[in-house]
Amino acid sequence: MDKVFYNGVIITANEKDEVYSSGYVHVRAGKFIEVGSGYPDHIGTEEANFYNLNGRWLLPGLINTHGHTPMTLLRGHSDDLPLKRWLQEKMWPMEQKLTREAVIVSSKLAMVEMLKSGTTTFLDMYHLFLDDIANVVDEIGMRAVITRGIIGLCSREEQIAKLDEAMTIAKSWHGKGDGRITTMLSPHSPYLCPPDYIAEIASEARTLGVPVHTHMSETAQEVEESVNKYGKRPVELLQSTGFFDGASLVAHAVHVNDEELEILTEHQVAVSHNPMSNLKLGSGIASIQKMLSKGITVSIGTDSVASNNNLDLIQEMRTAILLQKGINQDPTAVKSAEGIKLITVNGAKALGLRNTIGSIEKGLDADFIIMQEQQAHLQPAMNALSHLVYSASGADVIDVYVKGKQLVKNRECLYLDEEKIITECNDHYRKMLK
Amino acid sequence: MDKVFYNGVIITANEKDEVYSSGYVHVRAGKFIEVGSGYPDHIGTEEANFYNLNGRWLLPGLINTHGHTPMTLLRGHSDDLPLKRWLQEKMWPMEQKLTREAVIVSSKLAMVEMLKSGTTTFLDMYHLFLDDIANVVDEIGMRAVITRGIIGLCSREEQIAKLDEAMTIAKSWHGKGDGRITTMLSPHSPYLCPPDYIAEIASEARTLGVPVHTHMSETAQEVEESVNKYGKRPVELLQSTGFFDGASLVAHAVHVNDEELEILTEHQVAVSHNPMSNLKLGSGIASIQKMLSKGITVSIGTDSVASNNNLDLIQEMRTAILLQKGINQDPTAVKSAEGIKLITVNGAKALGLRNTIGSIEKGLDADFIIMQEQQAHLQPAMNALSHLVYSASGADVIDVYVKGKQLVKNRECLYLDEEKIITECNDHYRKMLK
Numbered sequence: 001m002d003k004v005f006y007n008g009v010i011i012t013a014n015e016k017d018e019v020y021s022s023g024y025v026h027v028r029a030g031k032f033i034e035v036g037s038g039y040p041d042h043i044g045t046e047e048a049n050f051y052n053l054n055g056r057w058l059l060p061g062l063i064n065t066h067g068h069t070p071m072t073l074l075r076g077h078s079d080d081l082p083l084k085r086w087l088q089e090k091m092w093p094m095e096q097k098l099t100r101e102a103v104i105v106s107s108k109l110a111m112v113e114m115l116k117s118g119t120t121t122f123l124d125m126y127h128l129f130l131d132d133i134a135n136v137v138d139e140i141g142m143r144a145v146i147t148r149g150i151i152g153l154c155s156r157e158e159q160i161a162k163l164d165e166a167m168t169i170a171k172s173w174h175g176k177g178d179g180r181i182t183t184m185l186s187p188h189s190p191y192l193c194p195p196d197y198i199a200e201i202a203s204e205a206r207t208l209g210v211p212v213h214t215h216m217s218e219t220a221q222e223v224e225e226s227v228n229k230y231g232k233r234p235v236e237l238l239q240s241t242g243f244f245d246g247a248s249l250v251a252h253a254v255h256v257n258d259e260e261l262e263i264l265t266e267h268q269v270a271v272s273h274n275p276m277s278n279l280k281l282g283s284g285i286a287s288i289q290k291m292l293s294k295g296i297t298v299s300i301g302t303d304s305v306a307s308n309n310n311l312d313l314i315q316e317m318r319t320a321i322l323l324q325k326g327i328n329q330d331p332t333a334v335k336s337a338e339g340i341k342l343i344t345v346n347g348a349k350a351l352g353l354r355n356t357i358g359s360i361e362k363g364l365d366a367d368f369i370i371m372q373e374q375q376a377h378l379q380p381a382m383n384a385l386s387h388l389v390y391s392a393s394g395a396d397v398i399d400v401y402v403k404g405k406q407l408v409k410n411r412e413c414l415y416l417d418e419e420k421i422i423t424e425c426n427d428h429y430r431k432m433l434k
Numbered sequence: 435m436d437k438v439f440y441n442g443v444i445i446t447a448n449e450k451d452e453v454y455s456s457g458y459v460h461v462r463a464g465k466f467i468e469v470g471s472g473y474p475d476h477i478g479t480e481e482a483n484f485y486n487l488n489g490r491w492l493l494p495g496l497i498n499t500h501g502h503t504p505m506t507l508l509r510g511h512s513d514d515l516p517l518k519r520w521l522q523e524k525m526w527p528m529e530q531k532l533t534r535e536a537v538i539v540s541s542k543l544a545m546v547e548m549l550k551s552g553t554t555t556f557l558d559m560y561h562l563f564l565d566d567i568a569n570v571v572d573e574i575g576m577r578a579v580i581t582r583g584i585i586g587l588c589s590r591e592e593q594i595a596k597l598d599e600a601m602t603i604a605k606s607w608h609g610k611g612d613g614r615i616t617t618m619l620s621p622h623s624p625y626l627c628p629p630d631y632i633a634e635i636a637s638e639a640r641t642l643g644v645p646v647h648t649h650m651s652e653t654a655q656e657v658e659e660s661v662n663k664y665g666k667r668p669v670e671l672l673q674s675t676g677f678f679d680g681a682s683l684v685a686h687a688v689h690v691n692d693e694e695l696e697i698l699t700e701h702q703v704a705v706s707h708n709p710m711s712n713l714k715l716g717s718g719i720a721s722i723q724k725m726l727s728k729g730i731t732v733s734i735g736t737d738s739v740a741s742n743n744n745l746d747l748i749q750e751m752r753t754a755i756l757l758q759k760g761i762n763q764d765p766t767a768v769k770s771a772e773g774i775k776l777i778t779v780n781g782a783k784a785l786g787l788r789n790t791i792g793s794i795e796k797g798l799d800a801d802f803i804i805m806q807e808q809q810a811h812l813q814p815a816m817n818a819l820s821h822l823v824y825s826a827s828g829a830d831v832i833d834v835y836v837k838g839k840q841l842v843k844n845r846e847c848l849y850l851d852e853e854k855i856i857t858e859c860n861d862h863y864r865k866m867l868k
Contacts, residue, residue, distance in 0.1 A: 113810040279760030309820065309825040311811065379509065383510025386509075387510050390510065391742075430814075
């Protein structure tokens with residue numbers, strides 16, 4: 001039976017930035033077949049189940065374009081340290097202790113948190129147990145881009161093995177879960193992969209027909225080392241490998257000069273901006289206002305919770321746009337209608353999924369969330385878009401649907417047992433501390 | 435009967451930054467008479483009612499040191515405009531329409547939001563209907579500093595009348611509500627008050643025995659105009675009026691040079707840092723890392739929701755400390771233990787209330803909040819302080835107490851009718867739009 005959600009504020013995130021103060025959506029077979037303002041008199045109750053939104057907000061499911069769910073167990077394990085010590089003394093030793101079971105439950109913890117804060121689609125880059133993570137995604141009904149991060153500072157044999165593994169994952173999962181799962185190939189970064197190897201990975205990605213993803217220009221030091229080692233800044237270096245010759249997405253892009261921006265623009269490279277992680281690790285602030293003005297697709301990623309420390313995309317988006325206003329001393333920088341696009345439409349574009357998701361529009365898959373607006377911090381009621389961007393948080397999300405299927409109902413995950421996952425996470429974490 | 439809360443994570447915010455992973459507090463007659471680790475075997479059940487926290491967090495009530503609750507009705511009324519147009523075209527015309535009833539319900543809306551996000555004490559600066567606001571605070575059991583903001587660009591007669599009114603409010607409310615209400619005198623700012631008048635206000639404050647408060651160096655333009663008009667930057671100008679000669683608190687302090695920092699340090703001037711408002715209005719980012727390293731008392735204010743747009747102090751504090759790490763490219767800047775102090779101990783110091791509140795310690799008033807930690811985004815459970823600072827939000831607060839009296843129970847305000855207030859706010863806002 002079809003579903004009709006009516007009498008709600010519909011925040012479409014469409015081209016015209018339309019917000020229907022009282023509107024409806026009509027869902028059939030996992031897709032929006034109609035979106036409109038007013039009450040849908042023309043749809044009969046024998047044709048669809050009707051859900052009264054009672055003024056609540058309905059908007060696209062949120063899209064997180066960079067993260068590492070297996071690291072969720074390491075939330076709060078270490079903060080406030082210099083990057084090198086943090087990685088070498090705190091993160092890497094713990095990551096080496098991540099068993100398959102720990103990775104699975106860690107990813108599940110992330111999925112609970114993401115779903116409950118309105119994220120329906122996420123990119124997951126990691127090097128271990130990706131089949132298991134993809135299996136969970138498949139089972140529970142979320143949407144994800146699965147990609148094996150490849151560190152290439154190793155023997156040629158190991159390089160070949162890693163790329164083989166990455167390609168096997170990419171091939172076997174691309175399009176699975178009724179199209180909810182797609183894949184990419186991901187050299188970790190220009191500083192942890194030799195240029196030739198990046199070129200090889202990018203070339204295989206073109207053959208497979210999947211995009212490429214990498215960490216790029218996260219820190220000033222990384223850029224300096226690139227210049228010292230290769231005589232090229234990371235963007236030039238990646239360009240020289242052919243990385244940008246097909247669909248590509250780079251995470252961070254904090255330290256990028258104007259010439260590099262031109263290259264990114266010209267090659268239609270999408271950016272995953274991770275503002276809170278970049279602040280917390282002391283990396284700096286990416287110039288996304290400039291990127292947006294050049295037409296670059298800027299999306300938002302949380303990075304892992306080890307450096308964030310949560311997966312709330314609404315807070316992440318707010319931080320992103322407030323930062324641009326603050327550092328440019330310009331309150332008109334990145335307005336509210338642009339803000340919501342960062343975590344919806346632009347996320348979809350960045351992941352190569354814009355034909356499927358990203359806005360509330362006829363013909364797209366019915367990935368949407370419902371937010372409770374009858375709360376003090378979201379009043380007066382009339383200014384919904386402003387409140388969504390400048391005052392709401394993931395905690396205001398109550399219901400979540402992917403492809404028309406409900407995954408969260410009144411803040412409870414229907415296909416993940418939050419209590420059990422929390423208990424198991426703590427068991428694994430305690431074991432890893434020993 | 436006494437109350438004992440046990441088996442919880444007690445985040446004390448005391449001098450030693452102690453966090454008891456399983457501890458208790460013993461409350462009698464509105465005060466903490468004991469705080470400790472472990473289970474309080476020595477307290478009999480005939481002596482106190484026992485509440486099992488079941489691992490939830492108990493921490494000091496949060497303290498918001500700068501805001502304007504009557505403007506809460508204007509949340510989302512206008513965003514993304516240049517400051518001057520925003521004020522002149524959007525804010526001021528609406529503020530002129532604020533009736534007494536609108537101010538009262540607007541303030542109540544703010545109080546619901548503050549209480550539900552863990553704020554127990556707030557400074558409220560406004561120029562209208564302060565007696566009514568103070569009455570609400572008195573009735574509902576919160577703690578507040580009430581202060582009439584005085585714009586001094588007017589006739590001498592008006593200046594006298596305004597100061598008289600401010601002094602009457604300060605005298606009549608100081609110490610009321612069983613000590614929960616205190617007062618200050620507040621020239622609006624060095625740019626909206628002539629220096630002689632500021633000197634007069636500051637002098638009257640000393641006579642009354644109350645601190646002074648003002649907006650200072652929020653924008654670069656304001657500093658430039660001060661130099662052009664008076665040959666002095668705002669800090670020097672205020673110093674010359676005697677404003678800093680007694681207890682004083684300045685909001686913003688975004689554009690303050692090293693010499694000015696020395697003056698603030700020397701005079702023990704407290705700062706209310708309003709990071710999100712400063713970002714949103716494009717004012718810039720205050721150097722609180724520098725201030726803290728000099729021993730300046732840095733506290734956090736939200737400013738009004740017209741420029742924030744919420745009153746969640748936990749998000750505000752996180753933004754504050756992440757910004758310092760980011761702009762200084764130093765992940766060690768302002769650590770988590772310092773973060774929580776910004777919205778507790780330092781807030782109490784800034785408001786002249788450190789002998790009464792600010793931490794969970796024997797002898798202090800029992801202003802505290804309880805937060806629900808059994809949630810995905812606050813796991814693993816072991817790292818509570820990190821999660822509070824880097825992942826939690828006001829939405830995780832479930833119970834709130836002021837002077838030992840419960841004001842919020844399981845996210846419901848016991849002395850404010852949220853639903854009714856929301857309805858009334860929307861009625862007033864719609865009328866004001868006409």
